[in-house]
Amino acid sequence: MRLVLLGAPGSGKGTQAKQISQKFGLPHISTGDILRQAVKDAIPLGLEARGYMDRGELVPDHLILNLIKERFKSPDAQKGFLLDGFPRTVAQASGLEEMLGQQGMKIDLACSLNVDREELIKRLTSRRICSGCGAIYNLLFQSPQKEGLCDKCGGRLEQRVDDQRQTVENRLEVYLRQTQPLLEFYGSRSLLRDINGNAPPEKVFQDISAILQGK
Ligand code: AMP
Numbered sequence: 001m002r003l004v005l006l007g008a009p010g011s012g013k014g015t016q017a018k019q020i021s022q023k024f025g026l027p028h029i030s031t032g033d034i035l036r037q038a039v040k041d042a043i044p045l046g047l048e049a050r051g052y053m054d055r056g057e058l059v060p061d062h063l064i065l066n067l068i069k070e071r072f073k074s075p076d077a078q079k080g081f082l083l084d085g086f087p088r089t090v091a092q093a094s095g096l097e098e099m100l101g102q103q104g105m106k107i108d109l110a111c112s113l114n115v116d117r118e119e120l121i122k123r124l125t126s127r128r129i130c131s132g133c134g135a136i137y138n139l140l141f142q143s144p145q146k147e148g149l150c151d152k153c154g155g156r157l158e159q160r161v162d163d164q165r166q167t168v169e170n171r172l173e174v175y176l177r178q179t180q181p182l183l184e185f186y187g188s189r190s191l192l193r194d195i196n197g198n199a200p201p202e203k204v205f206q207d208i209s210a211i212l213q214g215k
Contacts, residue, residue, distance in 0.1 A: 001024065001080045002081055002083075002106070003080075003083065003107070005017055005020075005083065006182060006186070007114070007197060009120065010119075010120040010127070010168075011114070011197045012123075013113060014032075015136055016201070027074075027082070028081075029082065029084065030085050036053075049063065054161050054167070055167065055170065056162050056171040064086065065095045068096065088179045089179065090185055093186075107186075107191060109211070109212070110191045112194050114197050121168055122140065124163050125165055125168055126140045127163050128159055130150035130157055135151075135152050137150075137157060193211050
């Protein structure tokens, strides 16, 4: 199964993707995670991408499409995958369609997590990530047992630079302008399923699982 998870920053894509990927045995491909690792490793992709990411802007399409092309070459991506944070523009979605089409493949489903704007801002600005294992916390409704430390590995919890208020507002603008048109892109291909992302994470997971089990 080839699945796309759509939704604004903070809609819960990362949290859901981790669980879906486990339950359905699909590799979780997050362009945001790949880019953050590239920045950490200071490889050319990271050096090019960093400025855009810190400002909350999108990294240029050609860099992202190359990154995905490389990732798809790994054997684990041959039987299916779960895309998180990609595609983010119509050009990326068309590029993906073309890339898969050349191998006689296509996207099976695009699930859109829909969350109200105020809720997104609240979630993003209170999100913390473990610098050790990448676990996601939220100071409002999923705080760690010991302040500032990961329950799973004891790593230090950090706020992403782009989760600060000003950058969050910019990321939401960018989402509306550049990514929201993808709903129409996948809707017109009858691949879109809407999910109420305001619900608690367990309920969202149940709803997505039910859709995937029906496929
Ligand atoms: P995310 O973790 O998905 O919120 O991504 C963090 C940042 O990485 C975004 O704000 C963008 O700067 C960049 N990014 C991630 N995925 C993409 C993509 N598909 N297209 C362009 N930029 C991306």
